[in-house]
Amino acid sequence: MARTQFAAMLPLFLLLAALCGTASGASHPHPLDPLSPAEITAVRSAVLASPLVAARPLTFHYVGLDEPDKPDVLAYAARHSATRRRMVEPDALPRRAFVIARAGRASHELRVDVTNSSSPSVLSHAVHAAGPGFPTLTLEEQFDAVALPPKYAPFVESVRRRGVAMDDVLCAVFPVGWFGGEASASKRVAKMLCFVAGGTANFYARPIEGVTMVVDLDEMAIVEYRDRVRYPVPKAEGTDYRAGKAGAPLAGPEPAPGVVVQPEGSSGVHIDGHVVRWANWEFHVGFDMRAGTVMSLASVLDPDTGVRRRVLYRGFVSEVFVPYMDPVEEWYYRTFLDAGEYGLGLWAFPLQPGTDCPSNAAYFDGYYAGQDGKPVHNENMICVFERYAGDVAWRHTEAGFPGQLITEVRPDVTLVVRMVVSAGNYDYILDWEFKTSGSIRFVVSLTGLLEVKGTPYTHADQIKADAHGTLVAENTLAIYHDHYVTYHLDLDVDGTTNSFVKNFITTKRNSGNPTTGGAPTPRRSYWTVRREVAETEADGRVDIDSKPGDLLFVNPGKKTRMGNEAGYRLVSSGATAASVLAADDFPQRRASYSRTQVWVTPYNRSEKWAPGVYADQSTGEDGLAVWSARNRRIRNEDIVLWYTLGLHHIPYQEDFPVMPTLSGAFELRPSNFFERNPILRARVPSDGAHSQNCSCSVR
Amino acid sequence: MARTQFAAMLPLFLLLAALCGTASGASHPHPLDPLSPAEITAVRSAVLASPLVAARPLTFHYVGLDEPDKPDVLAYAARHSATRRRMVEPDALPRRAFVIARAGRASHELRVDVTNSSSPSVLSHAVHAAGPGFPTLTLEEQFDAVALPPKYAPFVESVRRRGVAMDDVLCAVFPVGWFGGEASASKRVAKMLCFVAGGTANFYARPIEGVTMVVDLDEMAIVEYRDRVRYPVPKAEGTDYRAGKAGAPLAGPEPAPGVVVQPEGSSGVHIDGHVVRWANWEFHVGFDMRAGTVMSLASVLDPDTGVRRRVLYRGFVSEVFVPYMDPVEEWYYRTFLDAGEYGLGLWAFPLQPGTDCPSNAAYFDGYYAGQDGKPVHNENMICVFERYAGDVAWRHTEAGFPGQLITEVRPDVTLVVRMVVSAGNYDYILDWEFKTSGSIRFVVSLTGLLEVKGTPYTHADQIKADAHGTLVAENTLAIYHDHYVTYHLDLDVDGTTNSFVKNFITTKRNSGNPTTGGAPTPRRSYWTVRREVAETEADGRVDIDSKPGDLLFVNPGKKTRMGNEAGYRLVSSGATAASVLAADDFPQRRASYSRTQVWVTPYNRSEKWAPGVYADQSTGEDGLAVWSARNRRIRNEDIVLWYTLGLHHIPYQEDFPVMPTLSGAFELRPSNFFERNPILRARVPSDGAHSQNCSCSVR
CATH class of the missing domain: 2.70.98.20 (Copper amine oxidase, catalytic domain)
Structure with missing residues (x-):
């Protein structure tokens, strides 16, 4: 029987994908493409330069594509499909972003045109004032918030009483939800829970139970604190999941590793x-x-x-x-x-x-x-x-x-x-x-x-x-x-x-x-x-x-x-x-x-x-x-x-x-x-x- | 980086599996092993030689392992597990078969010992006479039954009236179920349905609708016939599923074929x-x-x-x-x-x-x-x-x-x-x-x-x-x-x-x-x-x-x-x-x-x-x-x-x-x-x- 050699096409495939991406990137983006780094940068400049939002600091909570109207996208897609084989592209649609930013204790909604990313412009601005609720928490404000407890005296005392070293303590931000009343809706707050991370990557398994803290995210300060009850902190042993930290690898037989090979290449994708x-x-x-x-x-x-x-x-x-x-x-x-x-x-x-x-x-x-x-x-x-x-x-x-x-x-x-x-x-x-x-x-x-x-x-x-x-x-x-x-x-x-x-x-x-x-x-x-x-x-x-x-x-x-x-x-x-x-x-x-x-x-x-x-x-x-x-x-x-x-x-x-x-x-x-x-x-x-x-x- | 070659272990694995099977076969079977060809042959000899079922012809409808009592099997498995590493085997359990055979219009239940397959013996015999129901249909009687319609004059006429060539007709046996009354339960009957297989492997798609036949499986004769209504036989075109018969292969792109390779072998199985x-x-x-x-x-x-x-x-x-x-x-x-x-x-x-x-x-x-x-x-x-x-x-x-x-x-x-x-x-x-x-x-x-x-x-x-x-x-x-x-x-x-x-x-x-x-x-x-x-x-x-x-x-x-x-x-x-x-x-x-x-x-x-x-x-x-x-x-x-x-x-x-x-x-x-x-x-x-x-x- 003939002994034909097929080269594994994986590296070629990845190269091909990269090339295609580059080829496409050379012209204009698809109207549903997510915002590019350049476009995100342009959004930022336009918002920060806009006189519509004067208050500072201004924080970005959501920046995403404000997609064109559906009929326009469908028309684009139809043209794209029709012209693809002739390697010409349909006319680009306008590129717009939808932004939710916080400034002056208010949530601001902005629509920004970034069709030309060197001259972006704010198309509209509104303040979400009437309705309840707040935008997505940023990663950065969560990092800032969890830095507060180790410097907060009542918490230092709670940790001390539990015999835990503060260096081992790690906190996380938990949304407060809503449980009636108006007060909660006027302040952007969150709860914070703390854990003992010493000796394990799995700090969730070691809660400092009984302590509740409320942080005001706009003020970036702890505004409520209660240490209600003290329970033992679960032990670290048996909680880690990292290889080498979870104990010796299994001694018994294990499945053999497998690799999918596509002898004729993966040209299908x-x-x-x-x-x-x-x-x-x-x-x-x-x-x-x-x-x-x-x-x-x-x-x-x-x-x-x-x-x-x-x-x-x-x-x-x-x-x-x-x-x-x-x-x-x-x-x-x-x-x-x-x-x-x-x-x-x-x-x-x-x-x-x-x-x-x-x-x-x-x-x-x-x-x-x-x-x-x-x-x-x-x-x-x-x-x-x-x-x-x-x-x-x-x-x-x-x-x-x-x-x-x-x-x-x-x-x-x-x-x-x-x-x-x-x-x-x-x-x-x-x-x-x-x-x-x-x-x-x-x-x-x-x-x-x-x-x-x-x-x-x-x-x-x-x-x-x-x-x-x-x-x-x-x-x-x-x-x-x-x-x-x-x-x-x-x-x-x-x-x-x-x-x-x-x-x-x-x-x-x-x-x-x-x-x-x-x-x-x-x-x-x-x-x-x-x-x-x-x-x-x-x-x-x-x-x-x-x-x-x-x-x-x-x-x-x-x-x-x-x-x-x-x-x-x-x-x-x-x-x-x-x-x-x-x-x-x-x-x-x-x-x-x-x-x-x-x-x-x-x-x-x-x-x-x-x-x-x-x-x-x-x-x-x-x-x-x-x-x-x-x-x-x-x-x-x-x-x-x-x-x-x-x-x-x-x-x-x-x-x-x-x-x-x-x-x-x-x-x-x-x-x-x-x-x-x-x-x-x-x-x-x-x-x-x-x-x-x-x-x-x-x- | 080192360039280590792993040979694909697939052929070795299959060889290993075959060898293991042989090695085990050299001693006695596991008590839950299905009956071997030699054991099935021994069952047949014992049943045919038994004076307990005198009537002929005798047909086998079910022959399967009559597994030992659960406590015996569990004890065997425990001993097997304990002795496996020492390469000695626990004592064999008796090997028995359960048989359902039809002879003289009755269903016979037999238990046959085949522990020594050169001297099998019938341990018990009973006739399922009182209760309703019949055993599984054999493949052979279904083949025999579907040979009847082409020689059955009323069916020949039904086929002719539909303009179908009898050479193209294929029939299948369908159980009758049960719909009340006692009569149906006394005779082992089935219905037969016929299809037009000419021009397609998918004869199910081309029923000769309206014709109902009842076959007595013990008599092997058509005992009821009715041609109630005549509908067009659906056309053959578009019904075949075989490559080359279902039309040209898809013209568009298709997924690439893939093969799983286990670089370190599949020693896991x-x-x-x-x-x-x-x-x-x-x-x-x-x-x-x-x-x-x-x-x-x-x-x-x-x-x-x-x-x-x-x-x-x-x-x-x-x-x-x-x-x-x-x-x-x-x-x-x-x-x-x-x-x-x-x-x-x-x-x-x-x-x-x-x-x-x-x-x-x-x-x-x-x-x-x-x-x-x-x-x-x-x-x-x-x-x-x-x-x-x-x-x-x-x-x-x-x-x-x-x-x-x-x-x-x-x-x-x-x-x-x-x-x-x-x-x-x-x-x-x-x-x-x-x-x-x-x-x-x-x-x-x-x-x-x-x-x-x-x-x-x-x-x-x-x-x-x-x-x-x-x-x-x-x-x-x-x-x-x-x-x-x-x-x-x-x-x-x-x-x-x-x-x-x-x-x-x-x-x-x-x-x-x-x-x-x-x-x-x-x-x-x-x-x-x-x-x-x-x-x-x-x-x-x-x-x-x-x-x-x-x-x-x-x-x-x-x-x-x-x-x-x-x-x-x-x-x-x-x-x-x-x-x-x-x-x-x-x-x-x-x-x-x-x-x-x-x-x-x-x-x-x-x-x-x-x-x-x-x-x-x-x-x-x-x-x-x-x-x-x-x-x-x-x-x-x-x-x-x-x-x-x-x-x-x-x-x-x-x-x-x-x-x-x-x-x-x-x-x-x-x-x-x-x-x-x-x-x-x-x-x-x-x-x-x-x-x-x-x-x-x-x-």
Whole structure:
């Protein structure tokens, strides 16, 4: 047999990606590209030079792309698609930024034009004065705040009384939430919690329980202090997760390391600036300080017509709501809104090549504005890789032909776009997985460290009352909590105008009597589909565990040859928890959208953030539930799916000191979108694909 | 940098596996090993020589291992584990077979000792006369039956009237189910449906609709015939799925083929006969004509003590219930019990290396008894492979230390044991995935061909009444149906005696008033865990969509150092549908267990098959619901979990002519089983793992 050598194409691929990026960068950015460092710098100059905001100091809390109007972007994309093969580009759209800055104890909203980054201009200015809530906390003010306690006498005394060395103490900033009243909304405050970091990287496992501090973030001063109760600080032993610090490596056998090799190269992934083209998919990967990964303009090639068809205009994680379930003074307020309060993009850190993402991954860097407005570079923030999981795309073995066995199998290769958000103690691995079948699968994997409470308990037998958690180690209670990851998905199924269809599974009785419409058979029951087309937003709220059925987004104007409406449907894969907090409880009012998994709203460019724009100390006066209460028409409109993937997390000892990944997922699956299986004609792998003789050398 | 060459270890690994198998085969079989060809031959001789069954012809419908009593197997396994390192083996246990044979219109049950395969002996004999139901259909009688229609004059006329050439016609045998009355239960009959296979391998897509035939399988004669209605036979065009027959390969870009290379070899997977050892796992892989893969004696190593701890005694798919939802004469009875009527092992065919399983897979062959009792060899029936999906086992990035970013990541490698069952038109990919975290994940992936109905409709606009399905092509309705895959999982969590615990999530109000037990905070609500320990089987039935919570199997006699009961919990990942048929409907009576996803029963070695032993034409007088109705005690007992993974399948055009894989899954996850994360000390991949320079050549 011929012994053909294939060179591993990985280095070439990365080079190619880099070149493409450069080639694209030489002309103008895609209208949905995140702000470049130069553009962020220009935004900063314009804001600081503007007479509209006189007060100083001025701090930047959010700087992001103010994307052009949807029709303009769609027109650009259509032109881009048409002209791409001729290597000419459509005219650039204006480049604008949306800014939230704090100055003079007020939140300022500015729109800045940076189309020409050497002469940026402020287009509009408003003060967010009337409504409650504050912008995302900056990283810098959190660093400043945690420097306060070691110099604060009452805290020094609290630490001394616990026999802890101040050098070992590390503090963190926790949003206060909102619990009624007006006072809290007038001051931008946060709580601070402190931990003992000596002897472990896992300081979350060693809380200085019982101490509550409130810091005024605008004044940068501790304004409230209480040392209510003193519990033992859990010991450091057994808490560290770092290699070499967690004890000797496992003695037993372990899986062998593996590397994916693409003998024919990975020419399948083309990265052109922020646009990714792979197999039948094309999409734009953006980045935002608050949302993290922003996916836009996802379209899929119709194999029968060769036409590229739209699926998703824009999708991102709108919020991550994490309420804890202990009502005591030190815990009741812990009801985090990670995107709005902390910023998912701000808390995304460089991915580790080879472990966070496999060896065949390519990476995107990210840029955000620091508190001073200057661009901050974050390397390897998003990775893209072809996934070879050993799955099957479709198959059949036919044993029905006498003396003949027919087997046809097509292996599955998918494309994953991954970001990891380490929002304090928890790590969220957020995957977008594109399948050649036309599906998009969203996977949320939880890992990282538990948020634990110091306790006198050292054994479960001592616990007589509700401890609100699991005793995972001596003096260490892991508190019950939820995770609600809410996606904003502006589906444009084969076009902008869509409807939301609920196909409920409904049991019917068969009378057996044709004169009453029955079938003359002894079958007594069957189910059929009761189709409901949602008219208004009230019809768009669905508790997916309450009734079985399929939920679809269809384009009533686009039908298959058979006359079925082109659609995509939502398929949940676990993690369908919804909030069970009382509707009148304050955290539930702030995140009231978490009571059902599905909401559908008409597209509105200002409706992005499920708990409202100003999530910190929000009161529930803005956000998804408020918008949806207007009960606008959603039939035959440009509509948006809001899907919340939820978990009730009862911790177990295995989750300590670092939690093995727990995943939930959902899928958007083409459903009468194509005339038939779009990968029916997928290429059969060459005979050699399973008989490769591969060898590797360390570079 | 040093340029070290690693040879790909794949060929060596397969050789090693083969050698180990041989080495083990030289002594005696493991007591749970499936019957060997020699043992099947011995069973046949003993049965045919026995004077207990005089009637002829005698046909074998089931021949399987009659496994030794559980305490004997556990004692063997304990001795085996203790002696393994000294290379001596424990004493063999008796080898016995359970046989169901048909002779003289009766079902005979025989137990045959084959400990010495040269002198086998029948230990017991019984006639299944009283109860209803019949054994699994043999492949041979189905082949014989489908040869009848082309010689049956009324059918010849029906085919002629439809303008179809008889050479193109192919028929298949469909179980009749049971729809009341006694008559049906006295004769072993089946229905036959015929299709037009000319011009396509996908004959299921071209039904000769309107014709119903009943064949008496013991007489091997057509006993009923009706040609009720004539609809157009759907056209062949667009139905074939074979490469080269489905049209030109896709013109657009496609994913690049990939190969997993294990630069340090795959020494992690050790196969010793039917025992697999990998990382911290050890288990036995068996095979059964009815169940397919049978997994036994799964145990996991405790990293802190070095002790191997039991998790699962025995697990397999007990039944696959697939009811269709059209009450008309030609469809009402299609309510398949694929395991009991057809046999999952009988309908598992050779896996395709490189596509069904990746290039690093090893394979097990399988043997079953043909209708004549002779052993039939089925190659590559089960595969085992390490899965490198690009997943993360655990990770954390810590940004809380000033001026320092800590990131620790452990990539996930899992072990998959896969079988594919092609039960007629559908293909079920059945995966057991073992994780180093101690989890076992069960994945069911549906693919294959839809069962469709001929119809005059050529466009959805013509459909005015309930069509019971989706028009997926001209004259082709894909009928609504369900898939219920029921697992029998005899969990032995850290020992034989377990309890079933339901930890329900329960909302509590906080009064805010300490005098009434409230916390003096403004938080108004929280949830806590209401623990219920199931006392009897009635408490063991759970509709998992009705109330949120965790379902656990715990060993009340084994506690962690913290005092928590050692447990495993059930985590569902989609596909949680339960049957919505009326309780009094006949198919629902036969598969009444399908109304809830979870049942828990005390272990009873005879309770294996959810719809009862004799599933063909069963009436619901045997099976899981009947056993459970005895309401036996399940607290602190040896208990069994029955979990049904279910899907309501509304077909869409993409599912035609072959369906892209749709998966559902569930996980058994250690929950206070270990003292802490068992892979905390997992090895960090070497620096080189992501910087391999690999090349491949075709062998």
